[in-house]
Amino acid sequence: MYKSKQPKLVADWERLKKIFIRPEDDDCKEILVKYMEQILFGLHEFINRNVGVTEEISLKELTAGFQDTVINSDPEKKLAEVISDIISQIAPRAVNVASPYFVGHMTAAIPFFMVHLKAIVAALNQNVIKLETSKVLSVLEKQVLAKIHRLIYGFDETFYNKHVQNADTSLGSFTTGGTTANLTALWVARNRFFSPFDCINKSTININTDTGSIDRIHAGSHPDNIELTDNNIELAGNKLTGRFDGIESEGIAQALRAYSLDNAVLLVSKRGHFSLRKSGGILGIGNRNVIPVDVNAEHRMDAIKLLRTIRDIKKDGKTGVISVVGVAGATETGIVDPLDDIADICEEQRINFHVDAAWGGPVMLSEKYSHKLKGIERADSVTVDGHKQFFMPMTCGMVFFKSPLSMNHIAYHSNYVNRQGSVDLGIKTLEGSREANSLILDSALKIMGTRGYALMIDHGIETAKKFAQEIRNRDLFELITEPELNILTYRMVPPGFRQRLENADANEKKRLNAQIDQINISIQRKQREAGKSFVSRTRMAYGGMADQVDGTMADEVVVLRSVIMNPMTNISILNEVLDEQERILKSLGYVILN
């Protein structure tokens, strides 16, 4: 319609220059600010809307306007039009993740200043892959990483003075999310496990390793000590001979041969995030070799079963355990694995220990609840997300390594960037070019302080406790997983079903639960479609027998999942969510009982 109102836009050099030239005069400035005003307040409407998650049925209508696949050769719109289109056409069809009634996923409201900080990062457009395109931002990234590393590992001042700006060592890296953070950690663990060795010239045995001893590197599959004889390395009865340049260079098949192994595995809690299985696939280990460890009734990794699994695996001496992965804040339940027990086992068995704290990591900022992550300081590596409980905008994750040398296992150099001996951050990262997200986290920490973050963390955990109590108090609801942090799962159980379940035999239970599953699926859908509030849905089992890592779904029931991270979400809002679900159940109930 705007076409009728104004002359056709043309792409010419004058217009192009305008687009690049920075505001010199006040008219220019006014226009730029006007645009930003549009953005900051035009979206206001959207933010105060209901959550508006689409039912999949309406996807057809939604996609109707997004079919054209030809790019216009001439400009179609001016920025002002594009912005108002976004405000009038896109925003109303997006999901209002900022609503305090949106308690279904790990994406929520972010402090308004995050938008300002993101704009700064975009305006500077630094690329932290190398010093020549980032300079102080590379320096700042190392400092911010050291701050979070210190929060996790708490080494002494001397340690951090030595490493905070050390060009040869790395305490961690910013990534684009928890998935690439986990992938980076397991990539390092894989390479560390299959380190290079040289039996002829022993001086190079420990090249690229950060432990100074080959048995530590290899302990994963070989508890025995290592005999260093003249021309070979005796390893649990297997003679390592010749020279091996490392798995990164030679690949997995060669690595297994070099270490006389048939297979290598990762051990992960059944509640582990699917990115861990995916990492096993990407790294060439094979995702069926990402072995799920049973969880106990509280859905925590069962340490006894972990130890038993390790012993079984090692029995034949032909399978290497690259790493054990514990979870601190499971995606579905918010549960924290018994990190200290797992650390004990990994130390005793000399296995690499990674903790996926993508969700739970920032709980360390809370004086009141940081104890829940006890043992994380013993992990060889830790994943923490910036865009989750650090309340940063997408897309930001981090990975940290206890040893400042671990990341040498993934170092890459080239002639044009990341030259040997340079301080370029891109030498030891999975990603290449990266924006300077450290500036956002650094600024946020200055604006909030640990106490500001702690307020939000504590509020989430305590509101979840109240929510759990409310669920227990209501006859129509059943709490499935207690909220250790700020996530819980529950389901609705229609009148009568509870008692019938108690008296039912196994088969009858299955039949009844299948019915209850259908009811809960409908409730979640109908609530989502109503668009006022949103809880998510997954499958869990009583007694934590659910199996997520290997994808099977034995003995599971459908549960409703609530994630309470928005500080504006309170118990009265959550009561409204439950009330609505009761109303929906009533409306369904008739259908079912007829």
Next chain:
Amino acid sequence: MYKSKQPKLVADWERLKKIFIRPEDDDCKEILVKYMEQILFGLHEFINRNVGVTEEISLKELTAGFQDTVINSDPEKKLAEVISDIISQIAPRAVNVASPYFVGHMTAAIPFFMVHLKAIVAALNQNVIKLETSKVLSVLEKQVLAKIHRLIYGFDETFYNKHVQNADTSLGSFTTGGTTANLTALWVARNRFFSPFDCINKSTININTDTGSIDRIHAGSHPDNIELTDNNIELAGNKLTGRFDGIESEGIAQALRAYSLDNAVLLVSKRGHFSLRKSGGILGIGNRNVIPVDVNAEHRMDAIKLLRTIRDIKKDGKTGVISVVGVAGATETGIVDPLDDIADICEEQRINFHVDAAWGGPVMLSEKYSHKLKGIERADSVTVDGHKQFFMPMTCGMVFFKSPLSMNHIAYHSNYVNRQGSVDLGIKTLEGSREANSLILDSALKIMGTRGYALMIDHGIETAKKFAQEIRNRDLFELITEPELNILTYRMVPPGFRQRLENADANEKKRLNAQIDQINISIQRKQREAGKSFVSRTRMAYGGMADQVDGTMADEVVVLRSVIMNPMTNISILNEVLDEQERILKSLGYVILN
């Protein structure tokens, strides 16, 4: 110092609420806009500054202020202070990549509206991993991907109508950069090559494959046709027996056994980006199995040598070729490999063909020069970066697949997101949570049109041509690589050296070139330190014998590298850059000749 001026900041619930509550009253609004004004114009100073790349020597001073590793428990600063600190402390120490004198790397000025668009994406904070947290942004992403796919492959309307919003197929994916785009493409190629098979129940042989025939999948290492006999698959004399669930599940060692192979390799131009070597390492293939193919005198992949290499590798029938990778816009030279010739070979030899067009991709938008990418439409997959010649802010890449089914090879599901049959984009991506970068590209294409982008592309290529001519005209300079696109390399040759080189024997040449190397290293450093302009530096060889992929540095000389992507960079600015280098050489010359 501000501490003295104002009361200590405390983190309390009231303050926290303010941070989250969206502007209701006009005072609030005013403040928010004031902040944005600060950002848009405070950084103005910085943008108009000289490039200010740091010499590594000054890194010590730079890091001095970034040593503290303790996070304050109370808030240190208000947003206004943080912003002015960034403007006064950070920006002046950052690199002004937006300067038209910054012609050293692939990061440059971006149109001002990109900052606005990035702010919108941050304010919406959608997570396109799943529909429930992104809704219309998932739909928009599929449309934008289809637009670029159409630009590359140009299938007919029917094809795009069928796939643009098809929940079961994928034309590609947004990634966080070229590195993860290449990694994703090679991950798909690896899994496709080692597809699952089942000799007992042949109906499932082609599960997860996008070709409907096992010989195509496996043609990489086996030109012969495949015999399907009763209980096994005859494959180039090797009997495949039993069942194989695919490399993603079983891992590389098993995959090689299942296909009776000893090894699998990738073939990459010697000028290929180091992310390709890194991908080989991450994927478990081993980066020494990423085999560099010689380039010819123009630094293009030598098709004859490629074919010879493939034949040599296949001779024993024990090595599989997972993919050939061609480059469209090499990082160092901007050169485009002979894509049509490579495509011919890959078709004849039935090998997967990936093109890394991270840099060169957007040249397709230019009517005048798109022919330079002829043959790209025959690639099985293509990498294109958003944050390079689409002039988007960091961090945005894309990967495209000719077959809408290719990405099924990397599909992952879980109970809580990406459920079977859902339209969640996160099912087939390397990354997990992602911001809605498609909104930025879509808006930019509407504001610029293909013609607007073409203006910038053409300007870069034509300015590089003029620059090359200028270098040829100057006695003290030697052009090393002609600018096929908008990148060229050259070096300075001090008076006298040129003639001495002509008459020198091999050893003398080495000695002289070593001297010239040192001179060019000094010139690049001194110019960088002077801070007015910046060219980068790498190592290349006459006749394209340089070897980047395997990292060796035989027969190389140091060259100065210039990337002309900033539309504000013109020939007179480039002449200033050369003049400055001549002045520096003079100042050095004395030193050397004394």
